[in-house]
Amino acid sequence: MTSAHTLVGTALATAVLLAMAVAVTPYGPFAAGATPPAAAVTIEEFAFVPGDLTIAPGTTVAWVNKDEAPHTIITDDKTVRSGALDTGDAFSHQFTTPGTYSYHCSLHPQMTGHIIVQ
Amino acid sequence: MSEPLANRRSVLRCMAWAGTGVLWTVAGGVPRSFAFSDRAGQIAAKDSGLTFVQISDSHIGFSKEANPDVAATLSLAIERINALDPQPAFILHTGDVTHLSKPSEFSTAADILKTLRAPVHVIPGEHDVIGDDDGSEFSARFPAAGRRGNGWYSFDAGGVHFTGLVNVLDFKAGGLGHLGDAQLEWLEDDLRGLSASTPIVVFAHMPLWNVYEPWGWGTDDSAQALAYLQRFGSVTVLNGHIHQVQQQVEGNTRFFTAMSTAYPQPAPGAAPTPGPLTVQPSRLREVIGLRDVQIEGRTGRLAVTDEPLARPA
C-alpha cells in the first residue's frame, strides 16, 4: 500500500484520502479512530497503475484519474462501476469478499486491471 | 477475374487537424467528399441530386487546453453548413456529441444542433452512453423514426439506403467497438429487400475496420456486418471516434473516419496514448490538406477527396 501511495502526488493523495474518508466512515466496519485499510490505483497514460493490485479483505481502493481524458471503472460483471471520472476525479470501493475482480474502462476497453482480494 | 484484392486495395491515409466538416456528394452512387473550401466540390454539389454533411465528435463539455470552447467550434461548423447553397439534405452526426453524458452537456448540444437549417441524424459515441447501458437515454434525447433495439435505424434518401449502427455499447474488457448479435440480425433483415445496385451508406461512431487495435480503434464483430454488405456495388462506411481523417478501400466498400469539431487526436501509434492532441490555438481551426484522387481500376470511377492538413503558421 505504501508503494501504491507513493505513486500519487501529494495533492492527489490528499484528495484520495478525503474521498476514502467520505466513502468509508459512515458505512465501514471499523470503529471510529481506527484506520481502515486503503490502497490506491492511479489512472495515467490510459493505464491503471498498478494494473494488478492485491489487497486484504475490507480494503478500500481509490482510483484517481490523472489523465486529461476521462475514464471509468467497471468490473467485467458490472457489479462495481464508477461514473465518468474527469481529470482529478476519484472513485472508491471497499472490497470485502475474497476473489479476483477484473475491471476495465467503459470508454477505453483496452484499459484493464485486476483487484485480487485475499 | 480482375486483379487480386491485395492489388486493388489502396490505403490512403492522411492526418487532419480539427476542422469543420466534410461535404458529401452522391453522384451516380459514388460518394465523393470535398473540403468546404474546395470550389469544385461546391459546384459538383449543385449538380447532384443529393448532398449531405457529416460532423462528429463535438464533445460538448470538454474544456481543456486542446480546445477550451468546443461549443464555439461546433457553432462555427454549423455556420459553415448553414451557409451551403444548396443546403444539404441532412447532417449525420457520428457520435460523441457530449464529453461525459451529462444532462447539461446534452441540452447545450441540442440547443446548438437546433440551429442547423437541415435535419440532423445522430448516432451515439461511447462518451454519450456513460451509465446508459442500452442507449435508451440517448435515443430519448435524439429521437429518430424507426429506431430499433439499442438505437440503430435506417432510412432512404435520394436513392441511397442509410443505416445508422450503434457500436459503443456492451464493450468487453480488452476489446473494441461492438455491434452485438441482435443488431447484426437486424442489419441482415434491413438489407434483405434491397437490390445490389442500391448505394449503401453505413454510419456509426467507431470505425468498422481495424484502424489501430492497441487503441481500441475498431469493431470486434464488424466482419459479420461487412459480409452482409458485400453483395452491394457501392458501400460507404462513415465513422468518427478517432478525430482525424483515415480512409480505406476494400473491394466495393470505402471506409472513412471524420475529423472532430472539437480537437484532434494523434495518428495511430504516433503518441503514447490516444488522448487529445493540443496544437497552437491559432492552428486549431486551420483547414490543412492534401487532395487524393482515387481511381478504381475495375470500374474507372473516381473520387476526389480534399482533406484538411496543417499549414505553417
Ligand SMILES: [Cu+2]
Ligand atoms: Cu478510459
